Amino acid sequence: MQPKGTHARDVIAELKSRNEQNKRYTSGRILCSMCTSPHSVAKKAYQQFFESNLGDQALFPAAAEIEREVIAQLSDLLHGKDAAGFVVSGGTEANLLALLAAKNKTNLAQPEVILPDSAHFSFTKTCNLIGLKPVYASLDGNYRVNPSIVEKLISKNTVAIVGTAGTAELGAVDPIDDLSKIALRYNVHLHVDAAFGGLIIPFIEKAFAFDFNLEGVESMTVDPHKMGMAAIPAGGILFRRKEMLGYLKTETPYLSDNCHYTFVGTRSGASAASAWAVFKTLGVEGYTRIVSKCIKNAHVLARGLEKIGYTLLCEPQLNIVAFKAKNTKQLSETLWRKGWYVSYIPRYDCIRVVVMPHVKRRHISAFLADLAT
Amino acid sequence: MQPKGTHARDVIAELKSRNEQNKRYTSGRILCSMCTSPHSVAKKAYQQFFESNLGDQALFPAAAEIEREVIAQLSDLLHGKDAAGFVVSGGTEANLLALLAAKNKTNLAQPEVILPDSAHFSFTKTCNLIGLKPVYASLDGNYRVNPSIVEKLISKNTVAIVGTAGTAELGAVDPIDDLSKIALRYNVHLHVDAAFGGLIIPFIEKAFAFDFNLEGVESMTVDPHKMGMAAIPAGGILFRRKEMLGYLKTETPYLSDNCHYTFVGTRSGASAASAWAVFKTLGVEGYTRIVSKCIKNAHVLARGLEKIGYTLLCEPQLNIVAFKAKNTKQLSETLWRKGWYVSYIPRYDCIRVVVMPHVKRRHISAFLADLAT
Known part of the structure; x- marks a missing residue:
């Protein structure tokens, strides 16, 4: 650290100039990210709640209320009725909390989780952390997990099975309806990682069954900071049953609140406010408009690629083309x-x-033109 | 989620009005928080890097560079020479990463960690998560861990010992120098949780030996979003030896970077930018000015409380009075x-x-006056 300070104006000027080195979503050339430019209202909302701390809710009751409303809105969207949950740091924390609750509930000595081969790497982190043995199930020709393989892998040590609604690599949607039936049959926790697809699938015409409407689905990850266009960090975890939160409880002896359920302690209320503001500004109608465009553009890209001689890995299920x-x-x-x-x-x-929403039709045309030459 | 959108202007107006329910640091009446109003430059810096994602550094090289510089500045301040580390979500993630690395390095079947009775509750979370058995060491009359008790508790299963530099409850600074000697003698990882004290102790006259100057200290938590006056979320983890990062590595198969070391995947670069901006704007001189005032005000409060007949739990070591x-x-x-x-x-x-810095002399006078009546 330098001994003396620098004028704030010069500090910000330097950051501004350094920021030129970062790629820009607005260029339309970031084709590898599940994040996008946050909606303009997300930034304004973030500033409003900049100081608030969801880790100390007695001091910031409005932030706590906003968080509860975000969770209620997500729950409503995903047919969770009165699902319980939190705005968390992202999909990794959400997936961790889901598997941790499932593991703590069963309390088995050698707990296992059945993961699709295509599961996100945050499950590797989680398994390493909490000592869950990952048991991998292979995929079908459309890169969706094969439910009969999942069923065969269930053992007395299985604490949870995971399905993904919108895999990070290919946007594939696992057959959550089949997984739900299996989960019910074997009385096993089914967690749906819809970090990406959770704010896409509800807004597309050709709907996939993937949410709490399926009775076997016990928890879901859904990240407002991906297609939700909220500010990073804004992940979401939902549990069908509030009781599951009991398996996540840690006492907080010096705070005005007496326990925490999330992994992260000090959490900015600005994250929740940014998600809340985008939900409210767009509504279902606004998201439907944005998501439809992305799906349509993905279709245009897919057909364009085939036309100039490239082979698709599979027909895109959401807005990812491989x-x-x-x-x-x-x-x-x-x-x-x-x-x-x-x-x-x-x-x-x-x-x-x-x-993503920052990738417009003109960028796709330019990309295809570059590939064709 | 409501079917139709609302005008962004109205959404922000509602947030603004709701925000009135949150307590304000500027009132000087929040006396229970280890966070404070972020420095004004933190907010501006946050806005500059709002879109960046440290989980995808090839896209955001400037954010990655800023993070490296924040770590280098913290390392320099804490005499870490070329310590390696990250800007993380907060003290909980930092403490987790430290103990996880120590645990993975030793790879023992029944790993234990020796914690002061006063250790932060994030260690309870961490121990529950990663299957570390916490072994608690009692405190001396000044609420600092008793090093001879720590020494007695070391066993063949000990993967780490923890000392706190600025406990959350009382601001006590454990005798890190003694713990360092013990760590070296038994070749055990010593982690110093300086989430709170790490940006206080370097700026006070009566210095405590607590950082990488002590050769046994292998890792440190230090949170810019506490006394550092950066925006939430900005925690910090530092390892004396870069090799320790190898024990935290997860492959990231679809990102432009090929691995992650942090727990959280998608991380806003704005956190690092806000810390960087405050460090640069204040420098050692600025922090020294702010920290000295807090320490002085804590002293005024302590003497004032005694004068009107209250009993101090102990003489304040930092800026917490009990x-x-x-x-x-x-x-x-x-x-x-x-x-x-x-x-x-x-x-x-x-x-x-x-x-904290938002608690001014006049607030302390008013608080004492209220207590005296």
Whole structure:
């Protein structure tokens, strides 16, 4: 740390200039991110609640109320009736809390969780942390988990099974309805990781059954800071039954609140406020408009890629398009050099494009034109 | 979620009005928080880097650079030479990462950690999560851990010992120098939880030996979002040795970066930018000025309390003052009703006042006047 201070004006000027090195969503060239430009109201809302701390709710009752309303709105959207939950740091914390509650509830000596091969890497983190043995179930031809394999893997040690609604790599939606039946049959906790799809699927026409409408679904991850267009950090965890929170309780002996359920202690209320503001500003109508455009643009991209001779890995289920070339890895590097920030997925040897709201039709045309040459 | 949207202007107006229900640091009446009003530059800096994601550093190289610089500045301040680390969600994640690395390094079947009786509740969360058995060491008359008890508790299962530099309840600073000697003698990881004290102790005259200058200290938690006056969420974790990061590595198969070390995946670069901006704006001189005032005000409060007949639990070591009354719990409730937001600490049956930068001399005078009547 420097001995003397610098004028705040100069500090901000330096940050502004350094920020030029960061890529911009508005360029339409970030094709590898499940985040996007937060909605303009998210930033304004964040500023309003900048000082508030959800880790100390007696001091910040309005922030606590806003958080409860965000959870109620998500619960309503995902047919959770009176689901309980929190605005958390992101999908990783949400997935952790779900599996931790399931594990603590069963209290088995050698607990296992059944994960699709396509499960997000946050489950690897979680399993390593809490000593859950991951048991992987393979996928079908559309990169969705095979439910009959899941069923076969259930054992007396299974504390939970996980399905993903919108995999990070391909946007695939696992057959949550089948998983739900299995969960009910074997009385096992089913957690749906809808970090990405949770704020997409409710707004698309060809709906997937994936939420609390399915009776076996016990918990869901849904991140306002992805397609919800809220500010980072704004993840969400929902439990069908409030009792599950009891398995997450930690006493907080010096705070005005007497316990915490989340992993993170001090949490900004601004996260909840930003999600709340976007939900309220857009409503179902606004999200439907934005999501439809993304899905349509993904379709345009998929057809365009085929037209110029690329092979799709699979038909896109949401707004992620994955394709292969003759030398896919090399092509992805070429694209980065040309300023198209795509992902290369080693395990499928494919390029992945996430068609978020900042990716407009004109960007897709330009991308296809560049690929065609 | 409501079917139709609302005009953003009305949404922000509602948030503004709701925010009136939150307590304000500027009132000088929040006496129970280890957070404070972020420095004005923190908010401006946050806005600059609002969109950036430290979970995807190839897209946001400037945010990644700012994070590295924050870590380098903290490392420099805490004599870490080339300590490695991250800006994380807060003290809980930082403490988790420290103990997780220590646990993974030793890879024992029944790992234990030695914690002071006064350790923060985030260690309870961590122990529950990662299956570490907490072994508690009792305190001396000044509420500092007793090092000879710690030494006696070391076993072949000990993966780490923890000392706190600025306990959450009383601001006590454990004898880290003694713990360091013990850690070196038994070759055990010593983690210092300086979430609170890490940005206080370097700026006070009567210095405590508590940082990487002590050779046994292997990792430190230090939170810019507490006395650092950065925006929530801005915690910090530092490891003396970069190799320790290897024990935290998770592969990230679809991101432009190929691994993560933090628990949280998607992390806002704005957190790091806000810490960076405050460090740069204040420098050592600015922090010294602010911290000295807090320490002085805590002293004024302590003497004032004694003068009007209250008993201090102990002489304040940092800027936290704890005192007892005839009926302390009842008094704390009376104070809340009068709009003085103090903490009541059941285990010591005391009231705790954290004298943060928003608590000015005039607030202390008013508080003492209210207590005297």
